[in-house]
Amino acid sequence: MESENGVTNSGPNGSAREAAGEATALAKRVLAGERAAISQALNQVDDNRADYQERRFALLDALEAAPSGVRIGVTGAPGAGKSTLLDALVSGLRARGRSVGVLAVDPSSQRTGGALLGDRMRLSSSARDAGVFLRSLAARDQLGGLSEVTGPSLDVLSRALDFVFVETVGVGQSEAGVIDLVDSLVFVVQPAAGDLIQFMxxxxxxxxxxxxxxxxxxxxxxxxSAAELRAGLDLGHRRDPNRLPPVLCGSARDNVGIDELIEAIDEHERYLKSTGQGEIRRDEGRVARIEQALNARYGHFGIDRLGDEAARNAAFQEFKGVSALHAIAELGRRIESRLAADDA
Ligand SMILES: Nc1nc2c(ncn2[C@@H]2O[C@H](COP(=O)(O)OP(=O)(O)OP(=O)(O)O)[C@@H](O)[C@H]2O)c(=O)[nH]1
Ligand SMILES: [Mg+2]
Known part of the structure; x- marks a missing residue:
């Protein structure tokens, strides 16, 4: 099958081998940072049609082993200035010669076919820069919950670019979803009195x-607010009990404190590498993604069909090297066949 841009696509009946060949070629172009390839890859991973699953898995599997750029979640209350800050961060990182991707999860936008491009993000100067790639995704719900395609989209973008940001509205629980997908989480604080109690x-x-x-x-x-926050942080209530996060203060609008923020992000990245925490986080995040997806589809009862905790962990490790989305599909099939056997 020939698409309008002359790229062959394995159609609904394309063989697995054909899909793998095309995926390898597309993955290579994604790794080279080619814009058209990144767009095409994002469209493919967002293609839910059953007939195109092989193509989707083949692409993500081909990207899985490639080195990944830094993934950063940017979260904070509505109107805190996340998009404005991303605009400033993108400019700052571009000035340092790094390529940047931004995935904006917009709870208010309705899906209208293709992706909406950075609607509320300004990124005016950056938008036409070849080293910047923007994509916005509709949120799963009004609370800004991440849709299932967020993870695979990040998997694509982080293979093509040095830094990838995902902007989500965060008011507590919604952080949980993004935490499994990123290396570092930046929380943008809207200054106000008494915030600390709200945060806690x-x-x-x-x-x-x-x-x-x-x-x-x-x-x-x-x-x-910054002083209050600093005073309120203690190691006892931290995901990482060995490191207190820096609390920076600045103005996204006036481009104040952006260099310091980039330095803090770099510093955390170095910390993750030197302590081995980065790899642990990625592994844990991957397992959490798989478990969560299976849980949403089959419930605890279904997941139990994979065995006890040790057996489940062994099952997740079995699919190391395969993309999370593919692992979810394979394990889903296993659960379904065991459920069917139970019924028989
Ligand atoms: N005074 C001031 N206003 C800012 C600053 N940064 C952002 N704003 C303003 O705050 C408002 C919200 O900014 P956005 O960047 O859209 O905030 P957001 O967190 O992305 O908002 P949502 O995506 O709707 O959750 C806008 O009117 C910005 O101009 C800042 O540093 N100082
Ligand atoms: Mg925004």
Whole structure:
């Protein structure tokens, strides 16, 4: 089958071998950072039709072993300044010669066929830069929950670019989904009095690796929020009990504190590498992604068909080297056949 841009696509009846060949070729172009290839790959991983699953898995599997850029979640309350901050971060990273991808998860946008391009993100100067790739995804729900395609989209973008950001509205529980997908989490704080208690209630303090109190141009309220936050952080309530996250203060609008933020992100990346935490996080995140997807589809009852905890972990390890999405499909088939056997 020939598409309009002259690229052959294995159609609904394309063989697995054909799919693998095309996937390898496309993956190579993605790894080279070719824009058209990145777009095509993002479309393919977002293609849910049953007939195209082989193609989707083959592509993600081909990318799985390739080195990945840094993945960063940017979360914070609505209006905290996440998009404005990303705009500034992208400019700052481009000035340092790094390529950047941004995935914006927008709870308010309805899916209209193709992806909506960075609607509320300004990124005006960056949008036409070849070293910047933007994509926005509709959220799964009004609360900004991540849709199933967020993980695979990040898997593609992080193989093509040095840095990939995912912007999500975060008000506590929604951090949980993004945490499994990224290396570092940046929390953008809207300065206001008494925020700390809100954060503690929402369980936000344990996740972020870097806090950025935004809108420092508003004056004292920002510096006070930062001080309050610093005082409230303690190692006892942290995902990583060995490291207190820095609390930075700046203004995304006025481009203040952006260099410091980039340095803090780099510093955390170095920390993850030197301690081996980065690899542990990626492995844990991958297992959590697989478990969560299987749980959503088959429930605890279904997952139990994979055996006890040790057996389940062994099953997840079996598919190491295969993309998470593919592993989910394979394990799903195993669960279904065991459920069917139970019924018989
Ligand atoms: N004063 C001031 N305003 C800012 C700053 N950064 C962002 N804003 C303003 O805050 C408002 C929200 O900014 P966005 O960047 O859209 O915030 P967001 O967190 O992406 O918002 P959602 O995506 O809707 O959750 C806009 O009016 C920005 O101009 C800042 O550093 N100082
Ligand atoms: Mg935004």
């Amino acid at each position: 209630k929402a369980g936000i303090l344990e996740w972020p690796d870097v806090f950025f109190v935004n809108k420092a141009d508003l004056g004292k309220v920002a510096t006070r």
